[in-house]
Amino acid sequence: MTVAVTAAGGQLGRLVVEALLAAGERPVAIVRDPGKVADLAARGADVRQASYDDPAALDAALVGVDRVLLISGNEFGSRIAQHTNVIRAAERAGVELLAYTSIPRAESNSMVLAADHRGTEEVLATASVPTVLLRNSWYWENYGGAVANAAQSGVLHGAMAAGRVSGAARADYAEAAARVLTGEGHEGRVYELGGDEALTGADLASAVTEAKGVTVRYENHTQDDYTAALRAAGLEDQYAAVLADADARIGEGVLEVNTGDLAKLLGRPATSAATVFARQ
Template identity: 70%
Template sequence: MTVAVTGASGNLGRLVVEALLREGSTPVVAIVRDPQKIADLAERGVDVRQAGYDDPAALDRALDGVDRVLLVSGTQFGERVAQHTNVIRAAERAGVKLLAYTSIPRATENSLILAQEHKGTEAVLAESTVPHTILRNSWYWENYFGGVGHAIETGVLHGAAGEGRVAAAARADYAEAAARVLTSDGHEGKVYELGGDERLTYAELAQVISEASGKPVRYENLPQADYNAALVQAGLDAGYAAVLADADAGIASGILDVDSGDLQKLIGRASTPVVDVFRAALA
């Protein structure tokens, strides 16, 4: 059995490839736009193939002989449903026996800006002839790394999540779950709602950052519009700032508070402690 991972040079894709290599039970194909970015993986025996999500012919070549594939959601917002559809159609033509897709919690009912292209992709998969599994990943703790330095420096973590809880996990935990789906049976037709054990409010997250850094950090909640404006003032692109502020509003509503236990069942353990994730990053 041969398994493939798309977007294999990205943060999540590479971790999935690494998890598959540790598993060591199946040949691994890594699909990327620029093979030079993962030349080291090729040296370790990974079959590196070049294809972008917007190149159907290249995707056909990349999926030739592949039995199972992980479609890691793309990063070109506004183009993702069409690009993901290209991968799904190529998987159909290749006779792929299982396609796993990285989505977002409660995608069919999730009102977040970030959720809409996931919802669209899931709709395409629902009508597809390729057997599939949906991996609805909640937040990555790594999503907060960009602002943790400022929070430590100022002693304040800003956000607009109110008292909402986010069931995030380390990116590597989600990667391990994806690798398990690709290398074991019984996942066809399943939708996994994946989230970590620690379902934290931002006030609790601030305490974690304090513990990891050894410096006091408190949480200050802002109205969504004010947080959006603060992000723009800090230099973020206006569109990206709106997405982040919208995500915090979603956390406030509970949309990313996942307590299914699906992640833990797939990886066979508790999720990596959040304080360990931040300690490693700060080190």
């Protein structure tokens, strides 16, 4: 069985390839720039070059591949078309399983970030190959910059009000994906993946306190005020707006996941926020 991972040079993709290598597989690592994953090639990964915008290259990259993990791209507004290119290439290759990294409850999730996931899932619903949805909640690593700032200022800022987020370490989601790609019985499944902790803003501040050994409190803002604060901190306007929207939608519960699917796939508890924050 040959397993391919797209966007293998990215943060999640690299971790999935590493998990597959650790499991004794020789995965196909599909990347735009093979130079970024020379270390993975040295460890046994079969590195193939292709971008989401190049159907011919995707066809070549999927030759002889049995299972594919399509990791969602980061070019907002272009992602549905790009993901569709991968889906069609997987169909032409006749793969036996196509997994996609989506977002919790994509069909109803109100995040701006969810729109491209929802559109991709609609394409997958009509695909001629078996599919599985890995609906990943937040990575605790997403708070890296906020954790560093909070450790210095004593304040963790956000716009999630009393909402809760069920996060986990990026490596947890990668390991779960690797287990799905190498396991059996996952065809047609929809996994709502989130960590064992569902944390409020105040809980996140407590996790920073535990991880960094300094007292940190949470301060909530309106979405508009939080957007302005992120822009003032140097974030590009669109990125600041997307992050603030995500935080505000967390306040509506869109990233609170209580299925236990992640821990079941891992066979262990997910990594805590404090553990991840201590590494940042």
